[in-house]
Amino acid sequence: MTPADTHALVCRDVKKNFGPTQALAGVSLHVAPGELVALLGPNGAGKSTLFQILTGLFVADAGQVEVLGVDMRHHPVAALARLGVVFQQMALDLNLSVHANLRFHADLHGLPRRESARRIAQLLASGERKILGLVAPPGAGKSTLAEVLMAHYSPHAQGVPMDGFHLANSELVRLGRQQRKGAPDTFDAAGFVNLLRRLKNQSASETIYAPEFRRDIEEPVAGAIAVAPDKSLVITEGNYLLLEDAPWVQVREVVDEIWYLEVPDVLRRERLLARHMRFGRSRAQALDWMARTDEPNAVRIARTRQQADLCVSWF
Ligand SMILES: Nc1ncnc2c1ncn2[C@@H]1O[C@H](COP(=O)(O)OP(=O)(O)OP(=O)(O)O)[C@@H](O)[C@H]1O
Numbered sequence: 001m002t003p004a005d006t007h008a009l010v011c012r013d014v015k016k017n018f019g020p021t022q023a024l025a026g027v028s029l030h031v032a033p034g035e036l037v038a039l040l041g042p043n044g045a046g047k048s049t050l051f052q053i054l055t056g057l058f059v060a061d062a063g064q065v066e067v068l069g070v071d072m073r074h075h076p077v078a079a080l081a082r083l084g085v086v087f088q089q090m091a092l093d094l095n096l097s098v099h100a101n102l103r104f105h106a107d108l109h110g111l112p113r114r115e116s117a118r119r120i121a122q123l124l125a126s127g128e129r130k131i132l133g134l135v136a137p138p139g140a141g142k143s144t145l146a147e148v149l150m151a152h153y154s155p156h157a158q159g160v161p162m163d164g165f166h167l168a169n170s171e172l173v174r175l176g177r178q179q180r181k182g183a184p185d186t187f188d189a190a191g192f193v194n195l196l197r198r199l200k201n202q203s204a205s206e207t208i209y210a211p212e213f214r215r216d217i218e219e220p221v222a223g224a225i226a227v228a229p230d231k232s233l234v235i236t237e238g239n240y241l242l243l244e245d246a247p248w249v250q251v252r253e254v255v256d257e258i259w260y261l262e263v264p265d266v267l268r269r270e271r272l273l274a275r276h277m278r279f280g281r282s283r284a285q286a287l288d289w290m291a292r293t294d295e296p297n298a299v300r301i302a303r304t305r306q307q308a309d310l311c312v313s314w315f
């Protein structure tokens with residue numbers, strides 16, 4: 001038997017740095033079912049950081065966390081669904097409403113959202129190719145939710161991210177736009193709209209290939225996603241599905257429903273910071289990139305919220 005089979009919680013060599021400050025230097029911990037473990041340590045020892053990693057709010061720089069055998073890094077939603085959390089204070093965040101606090105707990109347990117499930121059932125029942133869009137500011141969890149939905153509605157659903165239409169880095173350099181990669185004019189928006197149209201009218205004998213954005217190399221890769229004709233639901237996700245400027249505005253004409261993901265800003269920034277750092281930026285570089293590039297985009301995206309067909313909380 002592996003430790004994951006016998007333990008409720010496993011941490012293996014978990015490391016976390018914030019810039020030059022080492023918060024966790026390789027924490028390993030095995031908690032058996034029914035065992036009570038308390039963490040004791042002086043201020044700054046890393047207790048909160050470890051809790052934030054255990055509850056999926058931060059991502060460890062290295063090491064592994066498993067909750068009842070489920071890996072937190074690769075399956076965060078399934079791992080969180082197995083975990084109960086009692087906060088230090090009555091409310092998680094005094095700025096959140098009672099509803100938002102309850103929603104957070106419900107989401108930690110992976111409670112289904114009835115309205116979204118009903119809408120997807122309706123799309124699937126139509127017997128025609130349908131396209132669902134997910135939109136939200138950077139780091140909200142669009143790609144994560146798309147993956148969850150794809151897994152849940154497998155084999156009927158296929159994801160096709162807008163991010164696949166990032167311009168190549170060489171083209172951004174040629175245009176002088178590399179410092180604001182992620183802004184609307186750093187994507188091949190017309191190519192994205194065209195692909196959505198093809199997907200909407202896909203013939204029964206055709207496989208359509210879509211590009212994928214690879215974060216490890218920070219480049220799009222053509223032909224990475226095969227969309228088979230029998231997929232009833234295509235889930236596309238990205239920042240600019242509801243932008244009113246040409247050619248983005250045409251996305252709305254092709255996509256059947258667009259949902260806006262709602263995440264408290266503080267939590268979204270936390271997720272974004274953790275992801276930037278996981279993919280190689282220092283804390284200072286990540287914060288700088290967020291302030292100069294992600295946040296202006298986030299403001300623009302937030303303004304499109306009222307055009308969405310449904311707002312879904314994802315926190
Ligand atoms: N419900 C959740 N609970 C905890 N962490 C989450 C949740 N959803 C997403 N995350 C984490 O937040 C980070 C950002 O999520 P994701 O990459 O899906 O966002 P995104 O909206 O697709 O961002 P971008 O616009 O930059 O593509 C990821 O590291 C992901 O693992």
Ligand SMILES: [Mg+2]
Nearest residue numbers: 142143144163
């Ligand atoms: Mg994404």
